[in-house]
Amino acid sequence: MAAVRLKNVVKRFGGFQIIHGANIEVDDGEFVVFVGPSGCGKSTLLRMIAGLEDISGGEIAIGGKVVNDVEPADRGIAMVFQSYALYPHMSVEQNLSFGLRMNGNPKADTERRVNRAAEILRIAELMKRRPRQLSGGQRQRVAIGRAIVREPQVFLFDEPLSNLDAELRVQMRVEISRLHKELGVTMIYVTHDQTEAMTLADRIVVLNAGNIEQIGAPLDLYDDPANRFVAGFVGSPKMNFMAAKVVGNDGGAVTVELANHCGAKLRKPLSGAPPAVGSEVVLGVRPEHFFEAGEGDCDIAIKADVAEHLGSVSYVYASAGASAGASAGPNPGQEELIIEREASRQRANGDHMVVSIKAGRSLLFDKSGARIR
Amino acid sequence: MRYQNATAYRFLAPYLLIFSIFWLWPIISSFLISFQATRTVPWRFAPTFNWGRLIGDPAFFNALKNTLLILVIQVPVMITLAIVMAVLLNSPLLKARGLFRFAFFAPVVVGEVAYSAVFRLMFNLDYGIINKLLNSVGLPRIDWFSNVTPAMGVIMIAVTWRWAGYNAIILLAGLQSIPQDVYEAATLDRVSKFKQFFYITLPLLKPIIVFCAVLSIIGTMQLFTEPFLITERGGPGGGTETLGLLLYRQGFRSLNFGYASAIAYTMAGLAIAISLVQLWLTRDPK
Amino acid sequence: MSSRSSSKLGRSIALHLVLTPLALIWLFPLWMMAVFSTMPDRGIFSPSIELLPHGNFLDNVNNLQRDTNFIGAIGISVSVAVTYTFLSVLLTSMAGWALARYQFVGKGVVVAIILGTITLPYAVVLIPQFIMVARDFKLANTWVALIVPPLFNSLGVLFMRQSFSMMPTDLFDAARVEGVKEWRIFLFVALPLARPMLAALAIILFLSSWNNYLWPLLINSKPGAMTAPVALGTLIGLTKVSWGGIMAGAVMLTVPMLVVFVLLQRHFVAGIAAGAIK
Numbered sequence: 001m002a003a004v005r006l007k008n009v010v011k012r013f014g015g016f017q018i019i020h021g022a023n024i025e026v027d028d029g030e031f032v033v034f035v036g037p038s039g040c041g042k043s044t045l046l047r048m049i050a051g052l053e054d055i056s057g058g059e060i061a062i063g064g065k066v067v068n069d070v071e072p073a074d075r076g077i078a079m080v081f082q083s084y085a086l087y088p089h090m091s092v093e094q095n096l097s098f099g100l101r102m103n104g105n106p107k108a109d110t111e112r113r114v115n116r117a118a119e120i121l122r123i124a125e126l127m128k129r130r131p132r133q134l135s136g137g138q139r140q141r142v143a144i145g146r147a148i149v150r151e152p153q154v155f156l157f158d159e160p161l162s163n164l165d166a167e168l169r170v171q172m173r174v175e176i177s178r179l180h181k182e183l184g185v186t187m188i189y190v191t192h193d194q195t196e197a198m199t200l201a202d203r204i205v206v207l208n209a210g211n212i213e214q215i216g217a218p219l220d221l222y223d224d225p226a227n228r229f230v231a232g233f234v235g236s237p238k239m240n241f242m243a244a245k246v247v248g249n250d251g252g253a254v255t256v257e258l259a260n261h262c263g264a265k266l267r268k269p270l271s272g273a274p275p276a277v278g279s280e281v282v283l284g285v286r287p288e289h290f291f292e293a294g295e296g297d298c299d300i301a302i303k304a305d306v307a308e309h310l311g312s313v314s315y316v317y318a319s320a321g322a323s324a325g326a327s328a329g330p331n332p333g334q335e336e337l338i339i340e341r342e343a344s345r346q347r348a349n350g351d352h353m354v355v356s357i358k359a360g361r362s363l364l365f366d367k368s369g370a371r372i373r
Numbered sequence: 374m375r376y377q378n379a380t381a382y383r384f385l386a387p388y389l390l391i392f393s394i395f396w397l398w399p400i401i402s403s404f405l406i407s408f409q410a411t412r413t414v415p416w417r418f419a420p421t422f423n424w425g426r427l428i429g430d431p432a433f434f435n436a437l438k439n440t441l442l443i444l445v446i447q448v449p450v451m452i453t454l455a456i457v458m459a460v461l462l463n464s465p466l467l468k469a470r471g472l473f474r475f476a477f478f479a480p481v482v483v484g485e486v487a488y489s490a491v492f493r494l495m496f497n498l499d500y501g502i503i504n505k506l507l508n509s510v511g512l513p514r515i516d517w518f519s520n521v522t523p524a525m526g527v528i529m530i531a532v533t534w535r536w537a538g539y540n541a542i543i544l545l546a547g548l549q550s551i552p553q554d555v556y557e558a559a560t561l562d563r564v565s566k567f568k569q570f571f572y573i574t575l576p577l578l579k580p581i582i583v584f585c586a587v588l589s590i591i592g593t594m595q596l597f598t599e600p601f602l603i604t605e606r607g608g609p610g611g612g613t614e615t616l617g618l619l620l621y622r623q624g625f626r627s628l629n630f631g632y633a634s635a636i637a638y639t640m641a642g643l644a645i646a647i648s649l650v651q652l653w654l655t656r657d658p659k
Numbered sequence: 660m661s662s663r664s665s666s667k668l669g670r671s672i673a674l675h676l677v678l679t680p681l682a683l684i685w686l687f688p689l690w691m692m693a694v695f696s697t698m699p700d701r702g703i704f705s706p707s708i709e710l711l712p713h714g715n716f717l718d719n720v721n722n723l724q725r726d727t728n729f730i731g732a733i734g735i736s737v738s739v740a741v742t743y744t745f746l747s748v749l750l751t752s753m754a755g756w757a758l759a760r761y762q763f764v765g766k767g768v769v770v771a772i773i774l775g776t777i778t779l780p781y782a783v784v785l786i787p788q789f790i791m792v793a794r795d796f797k798l799a800n801t802w803v804a805l806i807v808p809p810l811f812n813s814l815g816v817l818f819m820r821q822s823f824s825m826m827p828t829d830l831f832d833a834a835r836v837e838g839v840k841e842w843r844i845f846l847f848v849a850l851p852l853a854r855p856m857l858a859a860l861a862i863i864l865f866l867s868s869w870n871n872y873l874w875p876l877l878i879n880s881k882p883g884a885m886t887a888p889v890a891l892g893t894l895i896g897l898t899k900v901s902w903g904g905i906m907a908g909a910v911m912l913t914v915p916m917l918v919v920f921v922l923l924q925r926h927f928v929a930g931i932a933a934g935a936i937k
Contacts, residue, residue: 385769399786403784461678482913542931
């Protein structure tokens, strides 16, 4: 078992830098998820830890030992691939034992390890089958089994569930969680799915365009995102962002006017330095943080365009500026809002409604996307 | 990916060794030899010796003329036939597909010597089956090998027979890679099958047709076995002598390596020109 | 019957009316080869039209064997083709693997040289190859001369490079992470997965060696060192020679390949369609 430490890790392909100095400390036994949109560099980072990609700058240490120039096989890691990467011409048993056999591991020990993995993953009855005779979930188990057999210090998962259907994905998620508890080893897991990240991780690393946006526990990212990107990426459906302008500052709090909501105003207490009066800002409100009219600190009128009823909750897709006439803001552009409501069948399309925002349940960002606390 | 120079070159080394010795070096060497007088020992550098002779050699121009003549007639005929074969073999209405495929593709596996022997026998003046069949339907028999025109005809027929199916295989693979829904969309737009062929199939197949044409031109340009065996060393009287045959005669009968190399490089020049034409024909439209 | 299905029937009939005569013409030379090989010489050179096989095949084989040691030549051809095919598949798949799967200094140059010279006519290298093998290495009339020089063929490299690069990278990375040595990944993961492509390549290479004429004609012209096509070629054009025998030889060269073709048509077509011959 081992901690993994990334210090100023840089990756360049030709002239392009795609990882701009990553610093991450993964504790021994921790489950860390790298999450971000496709192309953000999360898989590259994982492959650099695995040793499948060269490190252009900085250093990576596993278990206190710098591994920049260590072969993948000697890093004490095992990896589970998105495509499972099972050898199609070998049986499950041969797939599990291939690496050990090829490296001259004693036969009895190989057998013991294979049996143990089969037991942990409950695939003992599949041992003689070929990968193409297995279902997606079974293939996934075999792929994980192949990693277990190596008895690694660190498990690396590269989007392991993205080829499974929704139901199986939930099932395997629980399975991987269980495995982490059972084995107690360090796991690093890459996904683009924030739900997977939220449910699996001890800590999440949010990546965007080769930069680390924030590192933190799942609920910390949800409650206290460092910037607009993280705020938008964590949580589903996405957080709503509304154009706003600072119109007042009474020391300790600013008043912002919502540009697209007929000049609705919200007074928001701040702990840090307030933005200048007149500056343009962005107010973020999660769909689940809209309240009934009058319950919050600022009411806005909206028009419901489409409603989705999921049974447990309903989502209303609404546009702003419902009440006509009144002084339109400086930017009367369309601004779609997603609002979570209690389950209902009533809200028909085109309804006008009023919802309320609470200062304590909203976030303020400056124009560049940085959080204003 | 990581750089793995040592590993990569360990896998490459055996092939690269052979490739360098028996392909790369000879390409250079042949060029150098073409500038040397090779019939004296030791060889001496004489840049105009072979090339000068080449541009004034009627035998060279005769061979060049014959080669180009075969190219200009045989390649278009064969490619057209191959397209017809491929399109018809691709038809969903076809019965006994396996038999037809066998008929057209089988010549691909027949060796040059074997089929040259058969064609020579089939076109024999007195006892060839072709003349017997012509006679039996009241046509005069033809003295195939004593006159240049019919002799050229036999060569072209033989080459077409041997290679049309080969090209049809490539074209058929190309046809099958055209997505079916393109045709379905056209059918819904009331485009007739006939027009679909000219406005969908041919344009989409163009790069492959060009590829086949280039392959065939370069192949035909080096034509050797057929005039060597069927028309008896390019007979009658050099009437079917090709560049390939001239090269053989100069290089390996007269042992005139320098001159033969100059002939070889003439062929290479033609091949390069044709490849450039191919690149131009299949370039991405800007 | 609806007009839809009757027009379909009409098209189907037209299709078969065009294709059937064309197919018969195409089969005719092969059929005649078979017929001639079963006829006595006086039958071949008789004024009557003979379109059906006779029973003289074995006599013709004996005649051929009297004219030249054809059975011996077949033995050489088989051994050379088998050895060449094995070596060429090995060399080109190794090179193709390296080009498909590794990043290395000089990769671009190697690929550029292979692609840049691939359309050059074989005639260009014929003379230097001959001088080198016959005069410098003194290998004329040996098996090495028949097998080694043609190994330069780069179409196999491109074919295998294409095949390997279409395989999922994860598969090889998985083995790499498990500490499997590169040559074992090649041998135990990549090659087994490439079996259909290897089969296609092997068939095409075997055929090209089996039918190769010009190079063996130049380099192994001594009786006893000749391949079967060369031995047969020496008879064509001679006066006192059995044409029934020549045809029997042609049949012996052709029929095994036809059988292979029928049995492995899929691989054949795949190999040719990938441009792996000529």
